[in-house]
Amino acid sequence: MTEHTARFFGLGLGPGDPDYMTVRARKVLESADRLVHFCKRGRRGNARTIADAVVGQSPEREIALVYPVTTEIPADHPEYAAALNPFYEEAASRLLAEVEAGRTVAVLCEGDPFFYGSFMHLWWRLKDKVPTEVVPAVSGMSGAWTRAGAPITWGDDVLTVLPGTLSEAELTRRLSGTDAAVVMKLGRNLPKVRAAISAAGLLERAIYVERATMAQEKIVPLPDLPEDFDAPYFSLIIVPGQGRRV
Amino acid sequence: MTEHTARFFGLGLGPGDPDYMTVRARKVLESADRLVHFCKRGRRGNARTIADAVVGQSPEREIALVYPVTTEIPADHPEYAAALNPFYEEAASRLLAEVEAGRTVAVLCEGDPFFYGSFMHLWWRLKDKVPTEVVPAVSGMSGAWTRAGAPITWGDDVLTVLPGTLSEAELTRRLSGTDAAVVMKLGRNLPKVRAAISAAGLLERAIYVERATMAQEKIVPLPDLPEDFDAPYFSLIIVPGQGRRV
Numbered sequence: 091m092t093e094h095t096a097r098f099f100g101l102g103l104g105p106g107d108p109d110y111m112t113v114r115a116r117k118v119l120e121s122a123d124r125l126v127h128f129c130k131r132g133r134r135g136n137a138r139t140i141a142d143a144v145v146g147q148s149p150e151r152e153i154a155l156v157y158p159v160t161t162e163i164p165a166d167h168p169e170y171a172a173a174l175n176p177f178y179e180e181a182a183s184r185l186l187a188e189v190e191a192g193r194t195v196a197v198l199c200e201g202d203p204f205f206y207g208s209f210m211h212l213w214w215r216l217k218d219k220v221p222t223e224v225v226p227a228v229s230g231m232s233g234a235w236t237r238a239g240a241p242i243t244w245g246d247d248v249l250t251v252l253p254g255t256l257s258e259a260e261l262t263r264r265l266s267g268t269d270a271a272v273v274m275k276l277g278r279n280l281p282k283v284r285a286a287i288s289a290a291g292l293l294e295r296a297i298y299v300e301r302a303t304m305a306q307e308k309i310v311p312l313p314d315l316p317e318d319f320d321a322p323y324f325s326l327i328i329v330p331g332q333g334r335r336v
Numbered sequence: 337m338t339e340h341t342a343r344f345f346g347l348g349l350g351p352g353d354p355d356y357m358t359v360r361a362r363k364v365l366e367s368a369d370r371l372v373h374f375c376k377r378g379r380r381g382n383a384r385t386i387a388d389a390v391v392g393q394s395p396e397r398e399i400a401l402v403y404p405v406t407t408e409i410p411a412d413h414p415e416y417a418a419a420l421n422p423f424y425e426e427a428a429s430r431l432l433a434e435v436e437a438g439r440t441v442a443v444l445c446e447g448d449p450f451f452y453g454s455f456m457h458l459w460w461r462l463k464d465k466v467p468t469e470v471v472p473a474v475s476g477m478s479g480a481w482t483r484a485g486a487p488i489t490w491g492d493d494v495l496t497v498l499p500g501t502l503s504e505a506e507l508t509r510r511l512s513g514t515d516a517a518v519v520m521k522l523g524r525n526l527p528k529v530r531a532a533i534s535a536a537g538l539l540e541r542a543i544y545v546e547r548a549t550m551a552q553e554k555i556v557p558l559p560d561l562p563e564d565f566d567a568p569y570f571s572l573i574i575v576p577g578q579g580r581r582v
Contacts, residue, residue: 112357171580203482206493207487226482
């Protein structure tokens with residue numbers, strides 16, 4: 091079913107534990123000529139770190155795409171798009187040149203590439219220009235509910251996935267109307283998200299999960315998390331459903 | 337990170353393509369003493385079929401759990417629980433006896449075990465009695481949006497996952513208020529789901545996906561699907577989000 095002629099890959103690596111990579115992801119990781127990852131200035135990207143278990147240091151294969159901004163500018167601010175648009179344009183041109191030079195190029199993705207992935211901004215620029223294959227992966231949220239021992243949906247439960255960037259009122263409204271929830275993109279949004287979860291009456295069921303399936307994994311019932319807790323951007327909160335058990 | 341001492345496994349096998357199994361799932365599949373799968377009477381289960389690429393016929397390892405009812409009785413009818421409860425109770429006892437006899441037991445799951453999985457009904461009966469490991473997997477919906485070439489969530493999109501078993505009014509209300517959606521459990525619910533998607537103004541964006549990543553994969557824009565189309569229970573409809581592209 092997979093397209094073995096692809097030259098450009100969106101390579102989902104899963105939530106963190108290298109054993110949770112797919113067989114297909116491992117194969118592409120081992121064979122691609124160029125391994126691309128996104129990162130903050132001065133830091134290694136999470137996706138590249140996940141790949142360490144399979145590929146060692148190989149400087150000639152590596153392409154690091156350094157975000158010009160990350161969370162310093164709100165994503166709905168005009169300056170955000172003004173900074174990110176040329177970044178993705180240039181990155182797409184660079185990867186296109188690699189493919190046109192005869193090399194296979196794999197963009198490493200934490201979690202699943204088509205679920206809030208930065209890769210998508212390269213994908214829509216290149217998909218009609220080069221043979222492309224997207225390798226799906228275990229999502230970060232699946233790693234979280236699995237490690238928390240918390241089945242997320244039972245029976246006819248409705249699941250709502252929300253970015254923590256929404257307003258408190260919007261978060262509260264949507265959390266009040268769902269059976270199960272996942273709140274992504276916490277970081278500095280954590281106090282607002284916690285307030286919304288409390289207002290929706292879900293605090294007792296909520297679980298904070300950080301770096302699920304990785305060595306530094308942290309899983310804490312939300313009511314037990316300190317008020318001043320400093321959550322990374324790639325942490326999330328799950329609210330498991332309580333649907334039909336038979 | 338994985339618990340190598342587990343005796344009872346919820347083994348997510350992913351959406352169908354055996355290359356989309358995780359490395360961990362392959363290992364457990366190769367080594368478990370008993371391979372358990374759910375099925376309808378007279379049929380092989382989908383999860384067992386996915387495993388064919390890794391494990392051949394080995395009758396002494398196989399345990400088939402045959403559902404007493406599937407979609408003949410609505411899940412909210414009292415007779416449904418009356419039939420399913422003793423089924424899960426007996427299955428749990430049988431698997432517990434296998435573990436107590438010194439064998440490792442893996443329950444094969446299509447998709448991700450903790451996302452609407454039948455396995456969950458065995459898990460909560462056995463998790464405090466035997467060392468348990470749940471292996472997360474690529475979800476069926478991820479296989480669907482990947483193969484459809486349709487990134488599901490961009491920027492701050494809200495994703496709602498809905499079972500097609502909800503009422504048309506409820507489906508319409510929830511679809512009208514979300515950025516992106518996945519409707520699961522179609523089967524005989526397809527006409528109702530289609531009406532709700534139309535009422536919510538989402539028909540043009542909706543994509544019908546059946547057996548994503550498998551040989552018999554079918555991907556059709558929903559407006560092009562015949563009115564009398566006979567959808568299997570394990571098909572779904574995706575409505576990709578249209579959030580921020582930079």
